[in-house]
Amino acid sequence: MPCARLTPLTIMNHTRRNVLLLAACQALMFSGNSLLITTSALIGYDLLGTDKSLATLPMALQMIATLASSIPASLLMGRIGRRAGFALGSLLGMAGGLCGAYALYIESFALFCVTTMLVGAFNGFAIYYRFAAADQADAKYKSKAISYVLGGGVIAAFIGPNLAAWTRDVTEVLFGGSMLCLIGFYSLSLALQLFLVIPKPGVVDNAAPRRSMAMIAGQPRFVIAVCCGMLGYGAMTLIMTATPLAMQAIRLPFTDTAFVIQWHVFAMFAPSFFTGHLINRFGLTTVMLTGALLDLICIAVNLSGASVWHFSAGLVLLGLGWNFLFIGATTLLTDTYRPSERAKAQAFNDFFVFTSTTASALTAGTLQHHLGWETVNLSALPVLAVIMLALVWLQFGAPRVSESG
Numbered sequence: 001m002p003c004a005r006l007t008p009l010t011i012m013n014h015t016r017r018n019v020l021l022l023a024a025c026q027a028l029m030f031s032g033n034s035l036l037i038t039t040s041a042l043i044g045y046d047l048l049g050t051d052k053s054l055a056t057l058p059m060a061l062q063m064i065a066t067l068a069s070s071i072p073a074s075l076l077m078g079r080i081g082r083r084a085g086f087a088l089g090s091l092l093g094m095a096g097g098l099c100g101a102y103a104l105y106i107e108s109f110a111l112f113c114v115t116t117m118l119v120g121a122f123n124g125f126a127i128y129y130r131f132a133a134a135d136q137a138d139a140k141y142k143s144k145a146i147s148y149v150l151g152g153g154v155i156a157a158f159i160g161p162n163l164a165a166w167t168r169d170v171t172e173v174l175f176g177g178s179m180l181c182l183i184g185f186y187s188l189s190l191a192l193q194l195f196l197v198i199p200k201p202g203v204v205d206n207a208a209p210r211r212s213m214a215m216i217a218g219q220p221r222f223v224i225a226v227c228c229g230m231l232g233y234g235a236m237t238l239i240m241t242a243t244p245l246a247m248q249a250i251r252l253p254f255t256d257t258a259f260v261i262q263w264h265v266f267a268m269f270a271p272s273f274f275t276g277h278l279i280n281r282f283g284l285t286t287v288m289l290t291g292a293l294l295d296l297i298c299i300a301v302n303l304s305g306a307s308v309w310h311f312s313a314g315l316v317l318l319g320l321g322w323n324f325l326f327i328g329a330t331t332l333l334t335d336t337y338r339p340s341e342r343a344k345a346q347a348f349n350d351f352f353v354f355t356s357t358t359a360s361a362l363t364a365g366t367l368q369h370h371l372g373w374e375t376v377n378l379s380a381l382p383v384l385a386v387i388m389l390a391l392v393w394l395q396f397g398a399p400r401v402s403e404s405g
Helices: 008-047 057-080 082-105 109-126 129-135 139-151 153-166 176-193 203-207 213-217 220-249 254-269 272-282 284-304 308-333 339-370 373-378 381-396
Strands: none
Touching (some): 008 082, 008 109, 008 129, 008 139, 008 153, 008 220, 008 254, 057 082, 057 109, 057 339, 082 109, 082 129, 082 176, 129 139, 129 308, 129 339, 139 153, 139 308, 153 254, 213 339, 220 284, 220 373, 220 381, 254 308, 272 284, 272 308, 284 308, 284 373, 308 339
């Protein structure tokens, strides 16, 4: 149906329906991600020889693949539409699941790295679920639409880590069942995406005036949004990725690791059902500063002990902090570009976000293996300091008016 014939009520109905479908897709995406967060470092550790410092390389390569595919994915969807792009991403994820099952069967670390890269390529498309929800939403509903889509990840908190534990030994090869679960997640995503109603980019959007990327990126609010998004996600990834290795180092059972990751993922997404309301009521800066403070408290908890309780409490705080920072940064970003500029602006943002997460995932294993859990946590402090300075600038120095045109 052409966009020009849609009434405001029809657009709102489509928006709310899309939000529900995208929230379900988000749940499936993060179910796969949380399953891999729980297992990939341990799989890498088992498949490696004597040098175990590369145990987090598969997770880092997943981030690299997301990084490498994020810009092409956004630009491609700017031409062929969101639904077709998301479907292509799901096919890549299904291929990753098949590759993973075979990699474990032949005990190939290299092929398992290919697996995580294919999943990362899927994520390069799927990271735009939140933007797809926001694109058609009005200004008042935008932060809520983003929050509700991210809220779909609450389901992932229980599905991913628990499936990792339940399917650990169901096949002849360790974690083979977990790889088969990935195929199921991405197949369901593909089925749901067929019901999305998102108009393809129209003639009006393609013909509208567009500023250069340098002009868009030169806006103070754009700089702050990208800075907080990339550094907040990077700090979270650093600590989260090292956690299974830190727990294994003190010989905690795998069921405890799955429990900790489960509640971390829950804390990442459960606040999404009210984060949008908090932003509307208390303001963007207040919510984002609260997120940075929660991350600081997480580090304090992690440094105070190494029991299951410490790991659980620390990662719950880490998840809450990530939620407030990431939703806040995404909301702020959507106010800095015009509809005709969204593909390149969103691609620019997510390229830097996943550059940060890739570096963090790759660094986590080396820091944990050579320097230990305390160093991992202390390394996040300078990052959080930069975030807090950027938010002070947002509150007192950056222009407050929308520059999206």
